[in-house]
Amino acid sequence: MENLNTAQPVIEQCNHIPQLLSVKDVGHYTGLSRSTIYEMVNEKSDRYDPTFPKKVQLTQVRVVWVASEVAEWINNKIADRLCR
Secondary structure, three states: OOHHHHHHHHHHHHHHHOOOOOHHHHHHHOOOHHHHHHHEEEEOOOOOOOOOOOOEEOHHHHHHEEEEHHHHHHHHHHHHHHHO
């Protein structure tokens, strides 16, 4: 019989599940419109921003962003303002 204690490290690794944000949530936190967000992640757009967090493709039609990356991007924008 398998020792149940071997599952403990896997459970510990899952204790911090990254939070995912919809485009609506990203817009709420950044103040950007949905279309601007999609333009900022589109490398072919004039509004492309390589510093903006990359989207995560969950399904063919559903994309999300990692909350911690969005927060880091916002904090970097605030820090840039303070350094000018």
